[in-house]
Amino acid sequence: MEHAPCISQIATLLADPKRSAMMWALMDGTARQAEELALLAGLSPSSANAHLGRLSAGGLLKVEARGRKRFFRLAAPEIGAAVEALASATLVSTPRQIPEVFKRRVMPTKAPSVPASLMRARLCDDHLGGTLAADLYQRLLDAGWIEQFEQRVIVTHKGANQLAERGLFIQALAYRNARIACPCPDWSERRPHLGGALGAALLQLFMQSGWLALPNDSRALQVTTLGQQEIHRFARQDAVEMAF
Structure with a gap:
């Protein structure tokens, strides 16, 4: 030691x-x-x-x-x-x-002031955190793309197919030295967002698509106008049905 x-x-x-x-x-x-x-x-x-x-x-x-x-x-x-x-x-x-x-x-304590941009979208290790991420996690659950069992998250057959349509292949993520998916506690939302290899892959996809941007020396992610629309449509059942 x-x-x-x-x-x-x-x-x-x-x-x-x-x-x-x-x-x-x-x-x-x-x-x-x-x-x-x-x-x-x-x-x-x-x-x-x-x-x-x-x-x-x-x-x-x-x-x-x-x-x-x-x-x-x-x-x-x-x-x-x-x-x-x-x-x-x-x-x-x-x-x-x-x-x-x-x-x-x-005794009740006043919550510390946190910049709104950090609350909305930020880096959490190698994946997306904040309100945007917590909302996305709930949509993935509601759409049946993932299922959560206590602290375990599995990607369903439906989810694997839908993600493959967007260029994310679960088989490829499985070869990384990390869990494919896991719930990550979000301190600002008091509900989980998606961590693991899939969470990191989604963040990379969003940034490569120009939906998110990371300014220098900042952990707060900027959401572009296109990103605001596309991320909110991601895993929405009505948006998926319209695509087919």
């Missing part, structure tokens, strides 16, 4: 609710001023600068000087992926039921 990575420093930095709120505000890859981050986190400018200084010194943020202004952004895409993984883990580990004796002591 001599070379085990030390995560305690990062965990300490993210444990503070105010610092985590500012990290959330930067999850889409944009750079924001200290004053804006202070407002989003409910901090005074001096307190925000102190927190931002710790996050920068810890390697989680990088600073960009633009004239007299200082802008902060995530130091690397891996930082955003790590924060999102923690959010997903929190969703999975949240108790489904709270004992009655504790319910009176639970």
Whole structure:
């Protein structure tokens, strides 16, 4: 265990609710001023600068000087992926039921501010996440292209045929060193989206088709006008019937 990575420093930095709120505000890859981050986190400018200084010194943020202004952004895409993984883990580990004796002591907390673009469509590891992805997952289920059994997802015969019509062949995906399909918890939607090799293949298809675009230094995906139409039609039963 001599070379085990030390995560305690990062965990300490993210444990503070105010610092985590500012990290959330930067999850889409944009750079924001200290004053804006202070407002989003409910901090005074001096307190925000102190927190931002710790996050920068810890390697989680990088600073960009633009004239007299200082802008902060995530130091690397891996930082955003790590924060999102923690959010997903929190969703999975949240108790489904709270004992009655504790319910009176639970105080509601305000959800951290997350950019709308990140909520809508974003990179989640190697596949699509966000509202767009969660809606697509539900359409795949409703259309009978996939079936879910607890934490297992299988592609049906109907789904395999429909996906093959669009250039995605399940037999080819099966040769990859990953599950073909699995439910991935979506921290912003509180419902799953599609992960696994099929999830990655769908994201690649959408991007190659010009339906989605990934700006530099961002994890938020841009949905084109054509993509807005085509992704919402994907796996819709009425759209499939019209195609034949």
